[in-house]
Amino acid sequence: MVWTNQVALITGASRSIGREIALLLARRGAAICVNYAERTDAAEQVANEIEAAGGRAMTAGADVANFASVEAMVEQATARLGPVTILVNNAGVLYQATLETLNHKQFDRMRRINVDGIIHTTRAVMAGMRTRRYGRIINLTSIAAIGATLPGNAFYAATKAEAAILTRRFAMELGSEGVTVNVVAPGFIRTDMTQQRRHGLEWLFIEMHVRERTIMGRIGEPGEVANAVVFLAAPETAWITAQTLVVDGGRMDYLAYS
Known part of the structure; x- marks a missing residue:
């Protein structure tokens, strides 16, 4: 496989990290499906920028928490761009709360996007990847999953x-x-998410x-995350799987170390 044979679906690609991932994958030569949930105009701007640079792109509105919507999106991407070979599960939401302030409805919505969304998209693309015996x-x-304080x-x-x-479990199933x-x-x-209301x-x-x-003594930028994603999406990274690549500038406040 080479980059020009790749079709990438990036969820939550209308802004910030998702946008940078879409643009960088497009510069490598991949065709891009720009997923969004609400920001139609922003998603179209990303697709237009890719096409203006000579690439192929489309937008697809879909709530990753809804499996039927995800299936339809993958079908649309396959029909217009070709089989999806790269899936980047970037869509996510942040709901902050303590034990005292927890709102179960908001927590459930966050979990359905952050967790079920990954399950839905992976299920939607895995059959095609298995058939072709190729996929990224x-x-x-987030480093929050590791224990940042x-x-x-x-x-x-x-x-x-x-x-x-x-x-890691999906890597075992599909490897x-x-x-x-x-x-x-x-x-x-x-x-946008980290700066909201701040x-x-x-x-x-x-x-x-x-x-x-x-x-490193500073906050990270979206493009620095995009570079890590594109590394793992490359055709040459066929022997890297079930790994966590931390992009945090060397954080030193993990709970496990305190």
Whole structure:
């Protein structure tokens, strides 16, 4: 396989990390299906940018928490671009809460996107990957799953830890058929999600908190995560599977180390 034979489906690709992954994979030569849940205009901008640079792209609105919607999206991508050979499970939401403030409805919605979404997309593409005996699946989790100590992230971390465990189990199921399944676990990245509702002094406090606990002394950028994803998506990475690639600038505040 070469890059020009690749078709990549990136969930949550209309902004931030997903957008950077889509653009970088397109520059390598892959055709791109830009998935989105709500931001139609932003997704179309990504696809237009890829096509303006000479690539192939399409947009597909689908809620990854809904299996029927995911199946339909994969069928559309296959019909327009060709069989999906790269799946990047980037879609995710962050709900922060403590034991006292937990809202089960919001937690359930987060889990259905962060965990069930990975199950749904993997099931939707795996038959084709098995038939061709080739595939790259990369799941985005978080260092929260490993145990970083930023307050309020216990339940978010639980969903990301579950996604990481499923990655290893899926790798075991699909590995003998030429499909690799890996995790990229970002640290604190400057994205729409991390900056939401944080302004002024609150954001400065968060930035200081991260700098003091990171070897590189700064917050990460979406493109730095995209580079890790594209590495694991490459045709040459056929012997790397069931691995977690941490992209966090060298965080030093893991619970396991305290």
